[in-house]
Amino acid sequence: MNTDLYRVFYITAIEKNFSNAARRLFITQPSVSHSIKQLENELGIQLFTRTSKGVLVTKEGEVLFDYLKQAFDLIDNAEQKIKEMKNLQSGSVTIGGSDSTCKHYLLPYIQTFQDKYPDIQIKLQHGSTPQILDKLANKLIDIGIVHLPVSQSNLSVTDFLSINSIFVVGKRFQHLSRERLTLSEIKAYPIISFSETSSSRKFLNQLFLSQKLDVKPDIEVGSVELLIECAKIGMGVAFVTKELISKELAEEKLFEVKINEVIEKRKIGLATKKDTSLSLAAGMFLNHLLA
Template sequence: MNLELYRVFYVTATEKSFSKAAAKLYITQPSVSHAIKQLEEMLEVQLFTRHAKGVELTKEGEAIYPSIQQALGSINQAEQLLQELKQLEGGRVTIGGSDSTFKYFVLPSIQRFQARYPNIHIRLQHGSTPQIIEKLDNGSIDFGFVHLPVRERHVEIQPFLTISSLFVVGEQNRELAERPLPLEEVLDYPLITFSESSSSTQFLQRLFERQGLHVQPDIEVGSVELLIECVKLGMGVAFVTKDFVLRELEKGELMPLQMKEPIEQRAIGIVTKRGQPLSLAAKVFLEGLHQEREKM
């Protein structure tokens, strides 16, 4: 009961009017007057002075106003926190990224998140980096995983991880892996890559361009699995992210080429829409993801 009296006091002091306070609190003006009178009687002081244009705080009213403001602010924050915690009992997080990024870098985190918050639904939307940015713009996803650099100013970027790329061959081309190769010599063999619009292929093209070379892939595939099978069948040399073929490298089914020219690492980042706050569920997911990466 006392809390409601203080709430009426705070709103009245802020609005400097009984009628405006009544409208904001959705009660009648006599109810505001009665509440203020009760509080004044309880505290044994006068809190307001009345005049034609409204009310003003007395010296005593001014003395307690900052404390009441802070107390009610803390209560509002507590109520908001409870509402946010309730969000973790339901809702949805929609994430954009490539199939390979999900499979090799994100799925374990999704599995752990769902075990902890089973009522939150995770939706994955496939796309290249430009498509992920577009989905972020139109509100189809909460955040996305993209290959950097991304130069759009309307997004915020958080670093996620760095990846290494390499050329690999199968058993039929094993001799290529037995000596250091110049980049130019790779062009003598059929080249297997992902689609031309993929960040991996664009990175490959820049790699050759820096050496004054032009590359035209011979075979374009739509998945890591198909790329691996093509290489294992001896259909050519493939350019791929190392993490995607670790198992095949360990089993000796694929062999890495030793290149004379260094191949720089690439970065994957997390993009969110600038100025647009994330839902609590999305925020908790990202915090857990970063914590897991720090432990690695």
């Protein structure tokens, strides 16, 4: 299919004049005549009849014109949409992360991005790090916010944040915050942690294993909000990201329990799929996160 021939026919049918069509197409009048003749030969029909003022579209030509109008309108709409996306006047970004990560770290970036680009739609999908990696693999999200390290070779991962993990208690066990404990001593109290598949729980397990200890939390929760509440009412010693409970610590609703062992900082990264190009909107949002 020679789309150039169809475009010459389409413009000529609109202008009803070979000379006007040539000026609009930036070609010569003989080139218009030759293209129309070539298309007529290929289709085996006559597309125009000549008049003293120009040309008229035949019945067969009208049928072809109606279909071409739909096609070229779609092309025009697509070009306009691409132009809008290029100017960030439209588009969308889908981001995956845990609820706590989105709430405490991502939302401020979303707000400042939307202040600058109000027509870009931001979509969020919830999940633990393994779930987010799976969503990336299946192209359900553009950017994943994940706990590091991750080992998938098909991902591009950039450091985003460093976070601190600590043990905290409510007022019932406040006395523990006045001394420095070993992990063995921590084990003597009920431990509150996230579920076994979470990155936080795996980090907790590794922390105890580094001291050749095994840990089996007495209370497993699925959200940081529930973990905080369990600790506040005195259900045990909670293992949590310090940055997520800064308010509770400042208001002395929770108290940090110091331990003898060093707890390494954890890293949160931004992951994208290597073999998938980000849209203009997604690329701009990723740069906004890293700015």
